[in-house]
Amino acid sequence: MQxxxxIVLIGTTGSSFYGFRADLIKQLVSEGHTVYALTSEYTEQCLEKIKVLGAIPVTYQLSRGGLNPFADIQSFLxxxxxxxxxxxxxxxSYFAKPVIYGSMAAKAAKVPTVIGMLEGLGYTFTxxxxxxxxxxxxxRNIQVLLYRMAFPCLHKMIFLNPDDQYDLMQKHNLKVAEVHILGGIGLNLEGYPYSxxxxxxxxxxxxGRLLKEKGVFELITAMRLxxxxxxxxHFTILGAIDHQNMGALKQVELDALLEEQLFEYPGYVTxxxxxxxxxxxFVLPSxxxxxxxxxxxxxxxxxxxITTDVPGCRETVIDGLNGFLVPKWDAEALAExxxxxxxxxxxxxxxxxxxYKIAQEKFDADKVNSKLIEIMGLKN
Incomplete structure (x- = not known):
């Protein structure tokens, strides 16, 4: 018997725990483990939702996007x-900064098993x-330097797709004792019934967020074609404008597109x-x-x-079987x-x-969480 x-999970936003880790936390708690959820961006409502899952929320300070070394040292300490x-x-730890500073802190605190997971490499690798x-x-060079410091602190590293492992570890000669490819964080499929x-x-x-990196400008051009x-x-776009992102669609641009009646736009929905x-x-030209x-x-x-033949997206489509892979940045191919x-x-x-068949095989949260629990060394 195990x-x-x-178990300490280190993330950033409180919503990531109940939005993307809920099934994993509930499974770990049901097996008798004590789970702590460390969050740096939260509301009281977030913390209550984490408690409902059975985890113990712990707050800490971290600037998710900033490059202030003094603030980051404080976060590490x-x-x-x-x-x-x-x-x-x-x-x-998951997300870039928690993987970096959480892993180094874990080694300094002599934690027996330290695991990191990157669910994407972000805009600097795009x-x-x-x-x-x-x-x-x-x-990007600063990020790689920080990963070079953090990766020796890890016992195991998890990527969602093999391109991320190659572009970060192989290209920059970074090493971790064990590397795993998860293939997606998975879904509770009961919430997404087939029809x-x-x-x-x-x-x-x-x-998606209305960002250049999500292919929103190619999508708009393709719609017109x-x-x-x-x-x-008939086209529908769901998602909010990210006003903090330099590559975001501007509000004035969105207003003009809505005036043009190019697509239906309910905004952000739950x-x-x-x-x-x-x-x-479904279309994602990311x-x-x-x-x-x-x-x-x-x-x-x-x-x-219909999605682009780029890292991550190509993990979801077998071209010609369940949809199509199109070249990145190619509005004409998307329209076609x-x-x-x-x-x-x-x-x-x-x-x-x-x-549907691929999702049942690859993206069932029960299967994904079972794999994660095995990576953690918690299989009975």
């Missing part, structure tokens, strides 16, 4: 003190049509599964992902996917595949069924 363990007090058996700016390259799509008309759906050929084509059910085809959750959700419900579904509506549910 002895009960103290605070994490080290918390971990020394808790004396956990396992520390599991190619741009015009090339990366000097500032972006500098920030056949309606095709009168074929409805295209995009879900499709509308020239099929004026009644009932994503209902919108997917009401759609026919520049790079870990393994996109929105695509997993669409596949679970049984929708074909959307037109294909308008012209061949019978393919929507045929390919959608294949998406």
């Amino acid at each position: 002895a009960n363990k103290k 605070q994490l080290k003190k918390i971990l020394k007090n808790l004396q956990p058996d396992i520390v599991f 190619n741009q049509p015009e090339g990366q700016s000097a500032k972006t390259k500098l920030i 056949e799509a309606e095709m009168s008309p074929v409805k295209f759906l995009f879900i 499709v509308k020239v050929k099929y004026p009644q084509a 009932n994503v599964n209902q919108w997917i059910t009401d759609s026919s085809v 520049y790079r992902e870990g393994v996109p959750r929105s695509t997993q959700e669409a596949m679970a419900i049984g929708r074909p996917v 595949k959307m037109c294909y579904f308008i012209e061949n509506p019978e393919q929507v549910n045929l390919m959608g069924l294949e998406s």
